[in-house]
Structures are given as structure tokens and as C-alpha cells.
Amino acid sequence: MSSMETSNLTGRTFRKMFAEGKRFDGRGLNDFRAIEVTYNVSNKAEGSARVKVGKTDVAVGIKLEIGTPYPDSPDKGNIMVSGDLLPIASPRFETGPPKFNAIELPRLVDRAIRESGMLDLHKLVITPGEKVWTVIIDVYPLNDDGNLVDVATLAAVAALKTAKLPALKENGKIDYHAKPTGPLPLSSETYPITLTFYKLGESIFLDPTREEEEACDSRVALGLSKWNGKYMINSCQKGGETPFTKAELEKMMDLLPGKFDEINERLKKFL
Amino acid sequence: MKNTINEAQELGDSAESPSIEETVKKRRVVIPGEVIVSGEDYLPGDGARRVGADVLACKFGLAEEAGRVVKVLALTGAFVPRRNNVVIGRVTNITFNGWVVDIDAAQSGFLPIDESPRFINKNEMDQFLAIGDVIVAKIWSVNVRGVDLSLKSKGLGKIEGGFIFRVIPNRVPRIIGKEGSMITLIKDKTGCDITVGQNGWIWIQGPTTDAEIKARRAIEFIADKAYITGLTEKMEEWFTQN
Amino acid sequence: MAEFKRPSGRGMTEIRKMSAKVGVIPNADGSAMFSFGDTIAIAAVYGPRLLHPQHMQDPSTAILRVNYDLLSFSVYERKKPGPSRRSQEISKVTEWALLPVLDLKEFPNTVIDVQVYILQADAGTRTAGINAASLALAHAGIPMKNLVTSISVGKQDKNIVVDLDKDEEDYEEGEGATDFPIAKVANSDEYTLLQLDGKIEPSEVKKALTIADEACEKVYEVQKRALKEVVEQ
Missing domain, CATH: 2.40.50.100 (RNA polymerase II/Efflux pump adaptor protein, barrel-sandwich hybrid domain)
Structure with a gap:
């Protein structure tokens, strides 16, 4: 597949098109591509899901391990998000030490999920101060056609929604062959999501394809959840050097609630 | 062009x-x-x-x-450069005697200064072609060291406007069509200038954004349906619906 | 002696349900999925493409580079991300299994990368991986004499069986379990992968190979259909 990144030539065309509110695939600037969720892609995981948004495809698996609590939070379980930009997913990804993008992706997913509070860590304690569940969320893009962070968060949350707590043997080890004891302690009815706004020229838009993403000046990833009818921003990270203006940020804030509800609505049919 | x-x-x-x-x-x-x-x-x-x-x-x-x-x-697969292929590539480096060009192939392309369409002073190479510039070039030699390019023919040179995108290189013959019939149809229906590189990269420039979008979508329609027969009729039909 | 029944309930030469599909990774030059029951392998081919560093280039041919690994959640005990000795060995034997059918002289100084990942593991991951990789290489338009087909034969106690799942691999009665994964050039008598762990008599190897040959013909039919479907859909 293509080794050539989006050229400045094409970037200028995007700039002009976006200013007119147009995209090659006919979407509006804030439209997501088609979303497809497949649950239980690995029966060896405690929960798993694969989410496709357009041609971007991310698989996430949840593994539970028995760990010790952090000294400053003896009454809480742990979350760990890891993952890698596997070379299967793009001609740009290579084997070897992780590049910054590969480090940042799981961190952004981690913060969106952790800070949303969807997982009740207090209920992940086995023996207070001694033994707790560690929820490991492994994020693997299988095909990168842009907007990996938003898609990875969707897949991670979908996997968490179906994850089960495994039974324990008498010796305290996990019994993988016994019936799981129940779902993870989730406190959210909705899906926390990330919405990453991308900026090119004067235009702000969502869910870029890879060629659109490569043409962008900068982006801001926002973790979002909803509690008792209220929308909450739980995490934020600006990427890229071009600044965002106050007017642009205000516009994003106005878009968030509608977008949150729309995406949650679209996810319903897969549950 | x-x-x-x-x-x-x-x-x-x-x-x-x-x-x-x-x-x-x-x-x-x-x-x-x-x-x-x-x-x-x-x-x-x-x-x-x-x-x-x-x-x-x-x-x-x-x-x-x-x-x-x-x-x-x-039907699928990476582009394998052959002599006389016209390709679209991007300048990635400038050496003392030419330009290194990414042609989206297993070997990078090299455009020697002598193969530019006119005399270029060695001190002013980046004024003719700078890093990041996109060109239409012809392959005049494929050897173990790489792919040598030339701009010495009509229609070759630096691309100044419009945009480029990629399709699976094997689909290029269907996009061009019998004696250029398919691409001519798309040009006529959209009013766009189009250059199809054998490496699967395609350049489009049109009178309006909508025309450019339509031309690209028409080409992608063919690239997706390259296996089926009667493509010209299908394309005509597509234009009546889009 | 009571008649032996496989723990899975399958017949002695019965392969798990197979499925295959090509074109699963749109970014790749060629890609495929292949599964034996609960074992799911996906493979993507990138290339021929530029090989760095330059000193690794071979002016007479393209180089085949296979990378096999388990996704961390494909197994019960989470697999730590990154290559292990096991995955490096399987990557290499997969390369050796595939190379005999490939004609890479057309692409000097380049590399063809084959990425094989196991999404869900229930034994037979290398054989599923080789079947997927062979399909992905064909899908990428790489010149090849034939497809490579792969299956695991083995023994449970003294009984020769085909396509062992994880429970069967862990069989402990009598002589226990023997796992004998093989790959061969389709429709030929050339074996390109040979590995074995367990206990098997020389005469039994002959019998096992005959059983493997028949199983490989079935694998081949599944691979063939997957490739033909690309156009017939």
C-alpha cells in the first residue's frame, strides 16, 4: 500500500474543500464514517471487541490479573491500558521500539476511561490492601485509516462492557474454565467516548481518514462521558504545534453533547 | 498534461x-x-x-x-516499476546531480538533472523542484540500483494545482479503458484534467470542488468494480445517478 | 481396549471447522484470515518494498521477512507484548515454510514483509498462520509456484489424530500428546515445515504424513475458495 504521505499539494486542496464544508467521501465536517462493532473477538479474553469506523479497524481485549493495590489506594483495583501500533495495520508502522504515537494512543484511551469513572475501582478489591483485580486493556489497531484514538476508545469501552470477572480457584488463582462470576463493576449506562477534533487551516472537523489526518495542522482529543444527563469532559490533549483559538474551542464545546448522543445512539444496535 | x-x-x-x-x-x-x-x-x-x-x-x-x-x-499488490511507465511521485531529497523521488514502489526513483526538460543550474535545483513537490515522470530505466526517471516528454513535469490520490495499481488499465475511453468519459462528464500514473497515483484538477470530488468518486467506483464486465455502461449509469 | 474417543468428540481425521477470507486488512498489499475452530490467524503482506538498512539488501532477490506473534489477549494467561523466543522461532520456520514456493528474483534489493497475528488461540496457531500467510502472499500478487498448506497431525496416547486443539495438546493419558505440525507445497509431496514434540515411532510418522496429506487437501480447498470468492462476490 501507499508509502507516500499526503502531499502539500493535496493538503492545499483539503484546506480549500474543508473551507467549503466538503469532503471527498461526501460527509459533512463533523460526520463520522459508518461504525461497526463486533463483540467477543477472542474467547480467551475476559472481554473483547473489534470496532471499525470506515476502514479504520481496532481490536481490544480485556485481561484480568490479580495484583496488589497501590500503597496510596489500598481499596481500589487497577487499570492498565497498553497497546502497540502493530506493523500489520499500516505500511507506516514498524517493528522495534515504540514511536511516540504508539505510546500516546494507549495513554489517551487510558485517561478517557479512567477519568470517566465508568469502572468502579472500589469494587475490584479482592482482599483490601492486599489483593485487587488489575484490568488490562490491550489496544491493537488492525488497519489504520485515520482517527485511531476515537476508534480505540470505542473498542476499549465496548470490550469493557462485555468483560466478565473470572472465578477464582481455592488457591486464589484464576480459574479460566469455571463460569465467570459476573460483569465488571461498570457504573455508566452510556459509552464514554473520545472525540478528537482536527484542524486544517480555518476548519475544524472530526473522524479524518488517514490522508485527511496527515494533512492536518493539529488536533485536540477530548474524553467525554455523561452522568445524570450531564455531559462531562474527562480528559483533553492537544497534539501538534498549531494553536487552537478560543472561538474554536467554544465551537467544540457546543458540538460535544450532540455528537456524544449521536454516537451512543449508533452504538445501541450492536449491543 | x-x-x-x-x-x-x-x-x-x-x-x-x-x-x-x-x-x-x-x-x-x-x-x-x-x-x-x-x-x-x-x-x-x-x-x-x-x-x-x-x-x-x-x-x-x-x-x-x-x-x-x-x-x-x-488484481492486487504493490506497484512493480517497468520501463516507460508514467508515474506520479514526490520529491524527497535533492542530491548534487538530481532529485530523489518517492514513486510508491520498492525502489525509489531518481531524476537526474540531465533529464529535466530544460537546463537547470546546479545551484538552483530547488527552485525547479523542491522537496515535497509532486511530479509526473516517465521511467526510462529500471535497474538494481533503482528507477531512473525523466521529464523529457510532453505532459511530464511538476504538478502545480489540484490533488493526488491512490488506487490499487493493477486497476489502472480499467480506469484508463479501451483506447482511453473510460478516462475520457470521466473527463468529459466532470470537466476535470486527470493524469493516471501506472503506480496507482492519480492527479485531478477541475473547475470546481464538486467536479473534483465527482471525478475522484467516479475513478474509485471503477477501481472497486474492476472485475466486472460492461464497466463503461455502469459508469454512464453512475453519472446519471450522481 | 475400549475404542479411543477424542476429547473434542471429533473423528480421528476430522479437522475443526475451517474458514478463510482474503482482503481483511485494506491497507496491506495482500491480506487474509484463516481459522481452525477457535484458532484465528490474520496475515498481511506489505511489499515488495524498500529494505533498510541497505546492507541487508540482496541484489539477486527480494527478502522474505515473517513476523508471527500472539495478540496479548489471544490466550488465557495474558501474553506480554513484544517478541518472545517462541514467536521468533515460529516466525523463522514460517519463512522457511513459505520460501520454497516463492519466486522473488523479480524484486532485487527489496523486502516482502509478512505480518501474522493470532487473534484467538486454541492450538494450531502456526499452521493457521502459515495458511493465512500463504493466502495473503497470493492476494498480494507475489509470484508463487503454488499455495502452501499447513496442518498439525499428532497423537493422543497411541492414536494418530489431526488438527489438535489445546485440550487435546494437553492430553496426558498413556503416551500423552504428540504434536506434529507440517506444511507442504499444495498438491505435491514436498514438506516445508516439520516440527514435532512428543513420542512417535518411525512407522507412525509414515502413517501420520499420509493422514496429513489428506487433511492438507481439505485445507487447500478452503484456501482456493477464499481466493476465488474475491472476484465472484
Whole structure:
């Protein structure tokens, strides 16, 4: 597949098109591509899901391990998000030490999920101060056609929604062959999501394809959840050097609630 | 720029034969190792080999009989540069005697200063072509060191406006069509200038954004449907609906 | 002696349900999925493409580079991300299994990367991986003499069986379990992968190979259909 990144030539065309509110695939600037969720892609995981948004495809698996609590939070379980930009997913990804993008992706997913509070860590304690569940969320893009962070968060949350707590043997080890004891302690009815706004020229838009993403000046990833009818921003990270203006940020804030509800609505049919 | 199409079509070794719409019906999908035909009369062409009395496929693709020659046209895969291919590439480096050009192939392209269309002073190379510039070039030699490019023909040179995008390189012959019929249809319907590189990269520039979007979507429609017969009619139909 | 029944309930030469599909990774030059029951392998081919560093280039041919690994959640005990000795060995034997059918002289100084990942593991991951990789290489239009087909034969106690799942691999009665994964050039008598762990008599190897040959023909039919479907859909 293509080794050539989006050229400045094409970037200028995007700039002009976006200013007119147009995209090659006919979407509006804030439209997501088609979303497809497949649950239980690995029966060896405690929960798993694969989410496709357009041609971007991310698989996430949840593994539970028995760990010790952090000294400053003896009454809480742990979350760990890891993952890698596997070379299967793009001609740009290579084997070897992780590049910054590969480090940042799981961190952004981690913060969106952790800070949303969807997982009740207090209920992940086995023996207070001694033994707790560690929820490991492994994020693997299988095909990168842009907007990996938003898609990875969707897949991670979908996997968490179906994850089960495994039974324990008498010796305290996990019994993988016994019936799981129940779902993870989730406190959210909705899906926390990330919405990453991308900026090119004067235009702000969502869910870029890879060629659109490569043409962008900068982006801001926002973790979002909803509690008792209220929308909450739980995490934020600006990427890229071009600044965002106050007017642009205000516009994003106005878009968030509608977008949150729309995406949650679209996810319903897969549950 | 417009002449490039004809050149790509005439010179590209995988350009379609005139009877494409008829012969396509005789084509069938073959997998590596499969017997395509038996008989001493047949000659194995590209993607085929002889074992005893049989001609076998050594590629996955569409088997085609053209007279006695049996060949296999690949459907997917990376671009493999051939002499005389017209390609679209991007300048990635400037050396003392030429430009290194990414042509989205396993070897990078090199455009020697002597192959520019006019005399270029060695101190002013980046004024003619800077890093990041996009060019239409012709391959004049493929060797173990790499792919040598030239701009010394009509329709070749730096691209100044519009945009480029990629399709699977094997689909290029269908996009061009019989004697350029398909691409001419798309140009006529959209009013866009279009150059199709054999490496799957395509340049479009049109009078309006909508025309450019339509031209790209038409080309992607063909690239997706490259296997089916009667594509020209399907394309005409597409334009009545879009 | 009571008649032996496989723990899975399958017949002695019965392969798990197979499925295959090509074109699963749109970014790749060629890609495929292949599964034996609960074992799911996906493979993507990138290339021929530029090989760095330059000193690794071979002016007479393209180089084949296979990378096999388990996704961390494909197994019960989470697999730590990154290559292990096991995955490096399987990557290498997969390369050796595939190379005999490939004709890479057309692409000097380049590399063809084959990425094989296991999404869900229930034994037979290398054989599923080789079947997927062989399909992905064909899908990428790489010149090849034939497809490579792969299956695991083995023994449970003294009984020769085909396509062992994880429970069967862990069989402990009598002589226990023997796992004998093989790959071969389709429709030929050339074996390109040979590995074995367990206990098997020389005469039994002959019998096992005959059983493997028949199983490989079935694998081949599944692979063939997957490739033909690309166009017939």
C-alpha cells in the first residue's frame, strides 16, 4: 500500500474543500464514517471487541490479573491500558521500539476511561490492601485509516462492557474454565467516548481518514462521558504545534453533547 | 498534461487490449499452481509457466488467453516499476546531480538533472523542484540500483494545482479503458484534467470542488468494480445517478 | 481396549471447522484470515518494498521477512507484548515454510514483509498462520509456484489424530500428546515445515504424513475458495 504521505499539494486542496464544508467521501465536517462493532473477538479474553469506523479497524481485549493495590489506594483495583501500533495495520508502522504515537494512543484511551469513572475501582478489591483485580486493556489497531484514538476508545469501552470477572480457584488463582462470576463493576449506562477534533487551516472537523489526518495542522482529543444527563469532559490533549483559538474551542464545546448522543445512539444496535 | 494519458496507455505493458469488453468474459480467476490450459500450442506469458503439457498460473489473478499466449493479470499488490511507465511521485531529497523521488514502489526513483526538460543550474535545483513537490515522470530505466526517471516528454513535469490520490495499481488499465475511453468519459462528464500514473497515483484538477470530488468518486467506483464486465455502461449509469 | 474417543468428540481425521477470507486488512498489499475452530490467524503482506538498512539488501532477490506473534489477549494467561523466543522461532520456520514456493528474483534489493497475528488461540496457531500467510502472499500478487498448506497431525496416547486443539495438546493419558505440525507445497509431496514434540515411532510418522496429506487437501480447498470468492462476490 501507499508509502507516500499526503502531499502539500493535496493538503492545499483539503484546506480549500474543508473551507467549503466538503469532503471527498461526501460527509459533512463533523460526520463520522459508518461504525461497526463486533463483540467477543477472542474467547480467551475476559472481554473483547473489534470496532471499525470506515476502514479504520481496532481490536481490544480485556485481561484480568490479580495484583496488589497501590500503597496510596489500598481499596481500589487497577487499570492498565497498553497497546502497540502493530506493523500489520499500516505500511507506516514498524517493528522495534515504540514511536511516540504508539505510546500516546494507549495513554489517551487510558485517561478517557479512567477519568470517566465508568469502572468502579472500589469494587475490584479482592482482599483490601492486599489483593485487587488489575484490568488490562490491550489496544491493537488492525488497519489504520485515520482517527485511531476515537476508534480505540470505542473498542476499549465496548470490550469493557462485555468483560466478565473470572472465578477464582481455592488457591486464589484464576480459574479460566469455571463460569465467570459476573460483569465488571461498570457504573455508566452510556459509552464514554473520545472525540478528537482536527484542524486544517480555518476548519475544524472530526473522524479524518488517514490522508485527511496527515494533512492536518493539529488536533485536540477530548474524553467525554455523561452522568445524570450531564455531559462531562474527562480528559483533553492537544497534539501538534498549531494553536487552537478560543472561538474554536467554544465551537467544540457546543458540538460535544450532540455528537456524544449521536454516537451512543449508533452504538445501541450492536449491543 | 493531457497527453500523459495516451502515453501511459500506449506504453504501459499492462494497458488493455482493444477487445477488452469481449475478452473479459473469457477471463477466469486462477490461483497459483492451478492449470489454466493444457496443450503444447499454448505459450505461457506473464504470470504463467509451463509444466509438461500444462500451462500453470504462478500468480493469483485473472487468466487471459490472447491467441496462443496465456497470461495472468494480477488484481492486487504493490506497484512493480517497468520501463516507460508514467508515474506520479514526490520529491524527497535533492542530491548534487538530481532529485530523489518517492514513486510508491520498492525502489525509489531518481531524476537526474540531465533529464529535466530544460537546463537547470546546479545551484538552483530547488527552485525547479523542491522537496515535497509532486511530479509526473516517465521511467526510462529500471535497474538494481533503482528507477531512473525523466521529464523529457510532453505532459511530464511538476504538478502545480489540484490533488493526488491512490488506487490499487493493477486497476489502472480499467480506469484508463479501451483506447482511453473510460478516462475520457470521466473527463468529459466532470470537466476535470486527470493524469493516471501506472503506480496507482492519480492527479485531478477541475473547475470546481464538486467536479473534483465527482471525478475522484467516479475513478474509485471503477477501481472497486474492476472485475466486472460492461464497466463503461455502469459508469454512464453512475453519472446519471450522481 | 475400549475404542479411543477424542476429547473434542471429533473423528480421528476430522479437522475443526475451517474458514478463510482474503482482503481483511485494506491497507496491506495482500491480506487474509484463516481459522481452525477457535484458532484465528490474520496475515498481511506489505511489499515488495524498500529494505533498510541497505546492507541487508540482496541484489539477486527480494527478502522474505515473517513476523508471527500472539495478540496479548489471544490466550488465557495474558501474553506480554513484544517478541518472545517462541514467536521468533515460529516466525523463522514460517519463512522457511513459505520460501520454497516463492519466486522473488523479480524484486532485487527489496523486502516482502509478512505480518501474522493470532487473534484467538486454541492450538494450531502456526499452521493457521502459515495458511493465512500463504493466502495473503497470493492476494498480494507475489509470484508463487503454488499455495502452501499447513496442518498439525499428532497423537493422543497411541492414536494418530489431526488438527489438535489445546485440550487435546494437553492430553496426558498413556503416551500423552504428540504434536506434529507440517506444511507442504499444495498438491505435491514436498514438506516445508516439520516440527514435532512428543513420542512417535518411525512407522507412525509414515502413517501420520499420509493422514496429513489428506487433511492438507481439505485445507487447500478452503484456501482456493477464499481466493476465488474475491472476484465472484
